Amino acid sequence: MRVAILSAIHPGGEGSGAATRGLLTVAGRSVAALQLDLALRLGCERIVCLAEGLDEGVLPLLHRAEQGGATFHALSSARSLSGLVRAQDELFLFAEGVVPDPLVVGELLGERSGIIALPAEPGIEAGFERIDRDHAWAGVARLPGSAVERLVEMPFEVDAVPALLRVGLQTGTRIVPLTPSLVSDRRWALLRDEQQARAFEAAWLNQRVTLSSFAAPVHALADRAAMVLAPGVLAQRGKAALPIAGGILGLGGALAAAWWKLPPLAFGAAALGTFLLRTGETVAAFLSEGRRSGIVARVTRVLPGLAVDAIILALVGMLAPVGELADWLFGGLALLLALRIAERSQVESLARAASDRGTLALVLALCAALDQTLPGIQILVLAVLAAIYLARGERG
Known part of the structure; x- marks a missing residue:
């Protein structure tokens, strides 16, 4: 079974009223909803969203997953993943706030496990996390389900997506290079606040x-x-x-x-x-x-x-x-x-x-x-x- 892991936890900007990164909207749809659509296109049958609860921002994700024939789970703890993911499953990880190009993800990760990464310098400039001397994680990865078993060894409050990414790196999962021009052309982005979301939205609409x-x-x-x-x-x-x-x-x-x-x-x-x-x-x-x-x-x-x-x-x-x-x-x-x-x-x-x-x-x-x-x-x-x-x- 293919399982997608999304997040809607971290605030997308300053102030108590700021939306979480995963719920920032692009052309009327949340980033998490765009990720969910991609997960369904990739054949995921189970969608897991790490969130504080099934609130009004997360509830539409449940309905969309069910319409797509997948089961949906909203979890507040990474430890709860162990009951939903088996060792023989395939995990698709999405960084909170990342909006990838669906066609490119399908080409790079459709057949094999891998961690999509940008060259370090342009990746870090675009807001992505450095994972080694030469690379920054582009926000999407495909890992074996056995990676979830390692979460029980980590602190209870661990952030599941970065933790699973580290496990994937430690176990030698291949790095899949991403062309930096996809980021500069606004076909792939990491959104952290409302201002970035509006700029990306304008580019997203103009491309269509x-x-x-x-x-x-x-x-x-x-x-x-x-x-x-x-x-x-x-x-x-x-x-x-x-x-x-x-x-x-x-x-x-x-x-x-x-x-x-x-x-x-x-x-x-x-x-x-x-x-x-x-x-x-x-x-x-x-x-x-x-x-x-x-x-x-x-x-x-x-x-x-x-x-x-x-x-x-x-x-x-x-x-x-x-x-x-x-x-x-x-x-x-x-x-x-x-x-x-x-x-x-x-x-x-x-x-x-x-x-x-x-x-x-x-x-x-x-x-x-x-x-x-x-x-x-x-x-x-x-x-x-x-x-x-x-x-x-x-x-x-």
Whole structure:
């Protein structure tokens, strides 16, 4: 059996109100919860958390372990481990506050015992504990279960994880080197206080999504709104659907406003709906953490854009004066096709700007407010075609 040992004991900062290191949050989830997910991915069937008790910070770990098919034990004493771990078991140790890269841990420790270590100098600078002249422990180790038997020889109040690490070193467990660039790139960290947790959280989120530039203003604002919302959404994943639902309502409101012949309101509601849809897409990217691939992922990426284009074209048709439907639909279709071509441009700023339907809807709302919707569409078609021509000239 594989057994994971986590900790949530030591204070993460000064003051009585400071959270323990293991319960510092990253994107709405505690460090211990991230470690637990990694332990489940590694095949651990028993999770042991060293903590003062089963309080509100530790209780979610129990529920997550049970959802993952593992048993969970909260212990206040290292001595109690002897009844839960057998000599033939495999131990996965996690230092309190360490947030490792799951894929790297799987590669380094998936098959054999080992102690993951950094070179001493960069490791100590990053806050990791020196274990010998040349190495600092990177916060993750895999040891044989027999190491627990040595705990009975140690003082009752001994800190279990460092004690087991020392046993592993004394028994000759191999050192597995970790590339220091993983730490400098914020893919692996040891968090000791709230300030470090927030800095790592920002890097963690940025690694999962590339924020749009302000060449596409509505997309850029939506992506940054998603960054603000991400911690709360990741903590309570049921909230993830709210921006998408809001976007659908906004687009539905746009169709209703067009039905009632309110052009500025129709395009304004479409802009709001597009903003919320983009926010929801970015939040979904945080949730997926890059795991989606294949046909489903491609359809998921393409479908919202096609739906928004269809609604914008429908708005143009619904708002067309009597007898001018063909002219308006032709203009709207020409504009959308020109934008689709521009999206494929090798000039990034043009491609991003052309993909931003929220900004397009705002421009059309302004044109509608001036009662110049069709001339505005025609001017936009010419402007986009000119931009495509100039971009190709620059490339040539």
